Amino acid sequence: MEWAAYFDERTETMPPAWTRRLEEELLAEQVARCYERAPFYRRKLGEAGVRPEHVLNVEDLRRIPFTTKQELRASQEAEPPLGDFACVDPVEVVRVHLTSGTTGKPLVLGYTAEDLRTSSRIGARAFWAAGARPDDTLLHCLSYSFYTGGLADHGALEETGATMVPVGLGQSRRVLELWDDLRPTAIFSTLTYPLYLAETAQEEGIDPRTLGLRKLIVAGEPGGQLAATRRRLEELWGATLSDTYGLSDVWGTLAAECDERDGLHFSGPDGVLVELVDPETGDPVEIEPGAGGELVFTHLAREATPVLRFRSRDLAEILGVECPCGRTGFRFRVAGRSDDMFRVRGVNVFPSSLEELLRERGLDRFAIVLDRFPVEPPVEILIEGVDGREEELTEVVKARLGFTCVVKSATLPRTEAKAKRLYRVYDGEERPT
Numbered sequence: 001m002e003w004a005a006y007f008d009e010r011t012e013t014m015p016p017a018w019t020r021r022l023e024e025e026l027l028a029e030q031v032a033r034c035y036e037r038a039p040f041y042r043r044k045l046g047e048a049g050v051r052p053e054h055v056l057n058v059e060d061l062r063r064i065p066f067t068t069k070q071e072l073r074a075s076q077e078a079e080p081p082l083g084d085f086a087c088v089d090p091v092e093v094v095r096v097h098l099t100s101g102t103t104g105k106p107l108v109l110g111y112t113a114e115d116l117r118t119s120s121r122i123g124a125r126a127f128w129a130a131g132a133r134p135d136d137t138l139l140h141c142l143s144y145s146f147y148t149g150g151l152a153d154h155g156a157l158e159e160t161g162a163t164m165v166p167v168g169l170g171q172s173r174r175v176l177e178l179w180d181d182l183r184p185t186a187i188f189s190t191l192t193y194p195l196y197l198a199e200t201a202q203e204e205g206i207d208p209r210t211l212g213l214r215k216l217i218v219a220g221e222p223g224g225q226l227a228a229t230r231r232r233l234e235e236l237w238g239a240t241l242s243d244t245y246g247l248s249d250v251w252g253t254l255a256a257e258c259d260e261r262d263g264l265h266f267s268g269p270d271g272v273l274v275e276l277v278d279p280e281t282g283d284p285v286e287i288e289p290g291a292g293g294e295l296v297f298t299h300l301a302r303e304a305t306p307v308l309r310f311r312s313r314d315l316a317e318i319l320g321v322e323c324p325c326g327r328t329g330f331r332f333r334v335a336g337r338s339d340d341m342f343r344v345r346g347v348n349v350f351p352s353s354l355e356e357l358l359r360e361r362g363l364d365r366f367a368i369v370l371d372r373f374p375v376e377p378p379v380e381i382l383i384e385g386v387d388g389r390e391e392e393l394t395e396v397v398k399a400r401l402g403f404t405c406v407v408k409s410a411t412l413p414r415t416e417a418k419a420k421r422l423y424r425v426y427d428g429e430e431r432p433t
């Protein structure tokens with residue numbers, strides 16, 4: 001069946017000048033509501049000497065200080081559960097999700113019924129770009145516990161009209177048993193999961209390519225848009241792979257790759273305003289092709305727990321503002337989380353770039369073990385199935401990533417969930433083996 005090219009053509013192909021006008025209109029309302037209802041933001045604007053009625057565009061917005069996760073956490077500790085940045089009466093909240101951050105206590109984020117509709121709308125545009133269609137039977141294989149990846153993304157995928165199968169984690173064998181009954185055509189999961197499911201199928205003597213899965217839609221791990229990983233998974237399944245992006249502090253899914261597979265299209269101009277800033281200085285960086293920086297988010301239509309100038313710690317590169325697909329949402333790739341990045345003698349390293357290099361060589365499981373801080377070479381890298389190629393890999397890592405390592409063969413834990421790559425042993429984390 002032929003489907004429309006867009007989920008929401010008007011918004012997705014809106015000319016930039018209209019988008020700006022829409023953003024400004026919603027921004028003024030959002031800031032006024034935050035000021036009026038949330039002591040947290042009244043303090044923030046007050047300390048900066050900013051009157052809410054003077055915040056009319058992104059330049060005005062930049063006079064408001066950033067909001068960090070630590071501040072939101074402190075606010076919720078002082079006034080549980082939602083903190084004093086919440087803008088609604090608790091009775092209006094119909095759901096809470098937790099943030100899935102790897103560091104510290106999670107945040108509790110509230111949604112009104114309207115917030116859930118906004119989340120589904122923004123997510124549905126992204127998932128449609130990623131290929132979800134009403135004639136898909138889609139296995140949702142992220143954890144349904146707590147996080148937006150579960151129910152919030154489920155709602156957004158369902159909004160596309162796809163037939164959803166709520167699978168969650170821990171059901172791989174069951175899914176394979178039921179495969180002929182369900183006839184799934186698509187899967188939504190972490191980048192790791194399709195690999196795990198393929199291995200499980202192979203153990204049962206099933207070639208994943210015979211299973212008829214056509215679309216892999218992945219989330220939650222920087223590296224999903226990387227070429228080697230994509231090739232490997234597409235070959236394993238005989239399917240196409242699209243990456244998506246979102247964060248539980250803002251909207252569960254707010255960007256995805258279109259058929260061009262040339263970066264993630266931002267899909268939420270009516271729900272969140274995106275700024276790019278220098279991660280070190282916080283100075284604004286224009287969103288234009290080639291620009292890089294940290295993504296900063298300001299809700300434009302969030303009733304329950306809005307954020308203003310929230311520092312995501314996600315480092316992005318802008319790839320373009322136009323696309324042959326006709327979508328006008330800017331395209332970007334996420335290089336990684338600044339929290340995951342480590343520095344070896346002045347070289348910035350993202351585990352995702354090592355992942356890319358290893359997947360090119362058919363190696364999927366690895367762990368980086370950091371024993372001391374500051375990190376000094378050689379960095380210890382444990383790799384499963386590396387036997388005999390340790391020296392070759394040490395050289396490739398040095399040549400391509402610019403740091404010295406020592407490669408050791410190891411058996412690493414198998415997981416359906418997001419794979420853990422970085423072990424900060426100096427910070428009290430346990431070694432993987």
Ligand SMILES: [Zn+2]
Nearest residue numbers: 258323325327
């Ligand atoms: Zn496109």
